[in-house]
Amino acid sequence: MIKKVLIAEDHETANISLQKTLDDLGINGYHYVHYCDDALTKIIKARQDNDTYDLLITDLYFEPDQNTQKLPDGTALIKAAREIQPDLRVLVFSAENQAHLIKALFDDHEIDGYVRKARNDAKELKAAIEKIAANQRHFPRHDPHLITPPDYEFTPFDKIILSLLTQGVQQKDIPEHLKRQQIKPSGLSSVEKKLKEMREALNFTSNAQLIAHCKDMKLI
Amino acid sequence: MIKKVLIAEDHETANISLQKTLDDLGINGYHYVHYCDDALTKIIKARQDNDTYDLLITDLYFEPDQNTQKLPDGTALIKAAREIQPDLRVLVFSAENQAHLIKALFDDHEIDGYVRKARNDAKELKAAIEKIAANQRHFPRHDPHLITPPDYEFTPFDKIILSLLTQGVQQKDIPEHLKRQQIKPSGLSSVEKKLKEMREALNFTSNAQLIAHCKDMKLI
DNA sequence: AGCCATTTTACGGTTTCCCGTAAAAAAAAT
């Protein structure tokens, strides 16, 4: 049964709709906040008062503003919240549509549901909350707008190289940057090999194409 | 005075919040739709019935689904609506944060207000509607998250070149692609000059950096 | 330690890209 819910969502309109959704479901024991840090504070407080939340509904991305926050995003909030209260159920409500990122939420953070901000999101929210109340997980239904998982797994090293390229560092100068950061393979040949490997894995012909793709995937 | 309002917004939750905002303002003569085409239909019908809308509140981007639509986005809706009813006032409500795109809405489409989906969007919506009711335009307040206007104006020709590069066409092969599409300057030197010009205008050192930037700006 | 497997680096040859200059073509002006 779900009685006490915490909403963490910085967009005021989205927050209001979440509240209305809970009203419609007859769940009136909810609080809402517009910052990750406030959410964590409430979770800690509730734990101390032995009156924990049954469900956290959170967005993934929070826009930074003048109030500096410790928790950078929803994922960090989930991680921190679970350290306080491991049995807290979590429903993520976000516009994110990259399948591998959503999959990672289920796999690595064991979230209980994901609803994408999209055409029928209010109806889907209700369905998700009811499923979670029945101790089921709610996976996004097959959605043609979910971007298919990447055909290649980018390592941190890959991302560093690509990131340097996007910053305007030319290939031949990448080795010195790597050495400065004490990153293990730093030879120019290794950089060339890595780039070739990425291009071939994705069937690309140029680095330009590779960088464009990574930007689309929001990898860098 | 604003009495009759049309809401065009595909995200159900956002749509609900817009309705609630109008309720709070005491405006109860509103209709809402989830598709651009439906919005235009209603505007045409209202015109025929001599009961036109006072205000259109619309999103910019509508996700395509199985219902094929004639109007691709909010901008097209605004354009089409104004042809039916030139005095229709328009408030755009979108997550878009590129200043030059928002500016273009005010300049080219003479919209009456813009509210960005962000932290205090519900309060800002109310302020915007009240200002429009008082025959004023509502410009987004100075917002650090509005992306500053680009330092370089990309021509269609620029975009074609960049687009070819992101598709994996190598530079030396761009001339034949241009000739095939019968685009006027098609020499390799012209392509090189253009790229150099773009890089220098933006203080970039490589094409990789240039492409990354354009992807960030959603220009390609 | 010594040996093997793997990874990393160094080196060359080739292709592509970069950039300046000059020739050619096109457009504008007289």
Next chain:
DNA sequence: ATTTTTTTTACGGGAAACCGTAAAATGGCT
């Protein structure tokens, strides 16, 4: 129609990227 101006193209040298191969270094393993 001819000159002037601007735009486009062609060409060539030099730098960077690409790619295969071989040498060197690294990391287990007995």
